[in-house]
Amino acid sequence: MKTIIKTESPGYLQMSLAAAMTLGLRPGIFYRGAKLSCINLLLTYGKGCAGSCAYCGLQRQRSGEFNRKSFIRVEWPAFSLAEIMARMKKHAAQIERVCISMVTRKSAANDTLLVIRSLEPLGKPVSVLMAPTILKREQIRQLKEAGAGIGSVAIDAATPGLFSRFRGQGVKGPHRWDRYWQCLGDAVEVFGAGKAGCHLIVGLGETEEEMAAAVQRVVDMGANVHLFSFYPEEGSVLEERSPCAAGRFRRLQLAAYLIQSGFTTFAGLSFGTSGEILDFGVDAAEAAIAIQSGAPFMTSGCPGSDGQVACTRPYGDGPPGDIRSYPFTPNMEDIAKIKMEIGDK
Ligand code: SF4
Incomplete structure (x- = not known):
């Protein structure tokens, strides 16, 4: 009789290609000597994710086995938790953080708890990218008690209209705008100010003014903004859409950096007739110093023990x-x- 091995979470997890390269599970070196010190993991299920977000490679409608689909832009290969643990122990000196991305499945909450507990011997800080649609506030507390130090939410879309169109009713998806913001608020309450994060994707069709307003809302809640530039995922509903224009992303990176650092506010920015940022609300010398430092344009992600971004993706x-x-x-x-x-x- 043939034995069927279930390569599902919690026994198996997908891992970003960059993390797999860092742990020596995939060959290759990073262009320009880039380094990753966060191991980004993703729960994986035979039935995939119950969501159907238009820009995501894990959509239900897309053909192919779920654990072979890519999550975002690059391959996310699957490995057993035992193998991942063994590799992380071997490369412990390079690892500053581990991140577990949930997917929208009922069993994901318990499976995430099991994975967090399994990571304990490693002694590394843990982030969880939570799935608000299936997660109750009490379960967020359990994630913290199990050992997670940061809880993040990928709201992704800057406006309720875009959220509904690409993640909710527009794609017959289960996600709701209000629920996602509520979960972010719960994360700040449970993990503490500065220990919650929010992913936002620039280039889904919002204006720069709308995205800047979303950034301010996140900062006002006491959470950190992690900006992403939209890049079309092959096989997703939005595969034909153009990547986010560089100028748009740069202006929003700078605005988000200045807002998050307290140098300006949404109210201090000025916008043109199409919502494009015309002025950042700081004097020219201050803006020049920020730009020259390069910091606003680096990946925004959860930090390592040195306070530097570990999740450089x-x-x-x-x-x-x-x-x-x-x-x-x-x-x-x-x-x-x-x-x-x-x-x-
Ligand atoms: S910024 Fe990185 S480590 Fe933090 S929640 Fe997002 S993916 Fe995870």
Whole structure:
């Protein structure tokens, strides 16, 4: 009789290609010596995710086995939890954080708890990218008690209309705008201010003004903004859509950095007739210092023990030849390019 092995969570997890390279589970070196010190894991199920977000590679409608589908832009291979643990122990010196992305399935809450508890011997900080549609506030508390230190929510779309169109009723999906924001509020309450994060994707059709308003809302709640530049996922409903324009992303990276750092507010920004950012509400010298530092244009993600971003997601939202989120400090040439992009409307 043939034995069928279930390669599902919690016994199995998918892992970003970049994390697999970091752990030596996939060959390759990162372009320009980029480093990743966060191991990004994703729960995996034979039936996939119950959501059907238009931009995601895990959509129900897409053909292919779920654990072979890519989650975002690059391959997410599956490995056993035992193998992942063994590899993480071997490479412990390079690891500053582990992130578990849930998917929308009822069993995901308990499975995430099991995975977090299994990570304990490693002694590394843990983030959970939560699935608000299936997660109750009490379960968020359980995630914290199990050992997670940061809880994040991928609201992704900046407006209720875009959220509904790409994640909710527009794609017959189960996700609801209000529920996602409520979950972010719960995360701040449970994990504490500065220990909750919110993913937002620039380029889904919102104006820069709408995205800046969403950034301010997240910051006002006491959470951290993690910006992503939209890049079309092959096989998704939005596969034909153009990637987010560089200029739009750069202006929003700068605005988000200035808002999150307390240098400006949404009310201090000025916008043109199409909602494009015209002024950041800081004086020219201050803006120049921020731009020259390169910091606003680096990947925004959860930190390691040194306070630096551990979740650098190298080339996760754009190809190495047209970097959107820099996984390292941009050099002089990069800054010159960024300056041109900021002015490109
Ligand atoms: S920023 Fe990175 S580590 Fe933090 S929740 Fe998002 S994917 Fe996970």
